[in-house]
Amino acid sequence: MSGASRFQHFIAVSVLLLGVALMLAPQLALVGRGQPTLGLVMTVAVSVPTVLGLTRLTQLGCGALLGAVALHLVARAVGRPALEALLLFAAPGWVFVAWELGLRPLLARLEERRALATVDATPDAVTLAAFLGHASAPVRERAARRLGNLFAPEAAFPVLRERSLAGDEREREAAYSALRALARHPDGWTPVRDLLRERARDPADVPAAEAALSLAQLDALGDLVASEAPGEARPAVRLAYAEGLLRATGASDGTGSRSSLAATLLAQVLGEPSVDDAIRAAALEAMDRVPGREVRAAACPLLARQQVTAELLWLFVDNGQPEDAPLLARWVADDAYEVCNAAVEALEAIVDRADDQLGAHGAGARAALQAGRARLREVHPEGENRLADGLVERLTALDDALAAPGA
16 A cells, blocks of 8 residues: 555544544443443454454454444434444454454464365375465465476476466466476476566566566576566566566675676666666665675676666765765756755765775865866855755865865
8 A cells, every 4th residue: 555545544534543543432421421431342342353353354343333333323313322323333343353353363373274285185286276376475475386396398398487477476486386387397497498588578668677686696506697687667567577686596606797797777767767666666675685895896897877866876875985976966956956965965975985085086176076066056056045054064064074184
């Protein structure tokens, strides 16, 4: 659920709770007038299932609430006592609570045990493949392991190829997991890899990314020279290739080539302003799993581009070196505030780590800082824009630090 959807849900739930409170308040007041303890108990009795039903966003919960309101209104219409009307309101909600928190989880656990036992005893690949779409994650995982590890490619590959096109994302994920395991079989590597290559070239980003994720994990086990990742132009698929490489065991072959390729793919996604914000955010999160030296090696060449993003510059907050300062300082007066701010943050971090000693790179950094500060003042005179004024103050502080004796 997105941030906007969560806020809308919060507003809707708040309005409904207020309406229910206003409807029940007179009866609760009547019950609690002579017996405060009973009034408190009834308040809890009507509140708990109401809040649970609305916050869980299930059809059964909303249906229980509608039934509770209907029973309560009927009881009031025929003149039943306040306590009875409140009990009728609470009854459907507590039935829902008993189902949601008690009976349904119990039935799910029993079904999971039955399915796991069936998976362990099933000798047929077609029957076993049906469990790849099971609601339980342990069942899906065990079925995928058995299909990939215990069946010959000629038996498992046809059913897994079909299941990898299923409409349910969880079933497709389990099928791809089984295909990766099947690729370890001497006769399974070639057909599985050919299938993943074909799927990774799909014009649609989602199926291509799903296949690329698995293909990269196989690349990490085999020969990276044969990887198609460097030639992929679509950001979502590049991100999937990188995620696959990072998920592979160790993400390194001793030379760092796997994580280095992942860093290059992620940096290219991060450095392109036209890429969707959500994809850049996912790439930035994935970059946290890459060693710092490889992050910097992948990001540095992109600083010379005509355009950069704040996400790319943030990489230098933790990984920047003094020699990066002059290139970073070029971006302190960019037209986009978030880029300017990220550049200043990165420079502040580099200067702080270097104890204000940038050595031979200090003069170039200061010249770029001064040029950027002058351009900011040309566009935003002092007092016109608070954000620009704040940037200028920080640039001045950086310049002063670098100009100090010994800097």
